[in-house]
Amino acid sequence: MYVPTDQPGHLAPGQFERIAKALSDPRRFAVLEKIAAAECECPYQSLCAHFPVSKATISHHLKELVQAGLVDSERDGQFVNARVRPGVVEAYAAELIRRATGGE
Template sequence: MIACLNIKQVEKISKALGDPYRLKIMNIISKSESCVQCCDVSAEFNLAQSTMSHHLKQLIDADLLIADKDGRNLKFVINKEVCAAYADYINSLLL
């Protein structure tokens, strides 16, 4: 079942996806067949670790990513339910 988003959630997701780095992070993680480690995502960018952490936190706070702590590492996976609900919301604007 696809979740229904309220306007605040849509706003938060839209803001999170409004940054080109975050879009690229989502793209990298979405193409992976399994969870992606933080170091794998960071390797794709020339950003300070604190900046990368900020971008990942924005995506997690918007419920677009699910973070799973594995020892000292974090692994990420796309929250498909929330992404599908967001896509449904956007599609509803076109009807």
């Protein structure tokens, strides 16, 4: 699975569109927010416990977030932990302002 690198301040080609898509679904954004709210790591199971959707749906959303580069997902034995990549969020926000305000 392709995951863009975390070069600070720079997004890979096509990543900007991918992030915008990933952020557009309210539930998926809520998942991202929940991951961000966790200190350091967020277990997959706590996500499943927190949202009234199936495990498969959480897994799907997590995959989208990872593919967009917004989240890092790491296996720890049986378990999976997720972590936000703040640099990517900030790079997206910066590029959004630059492109959507005419670069003022």
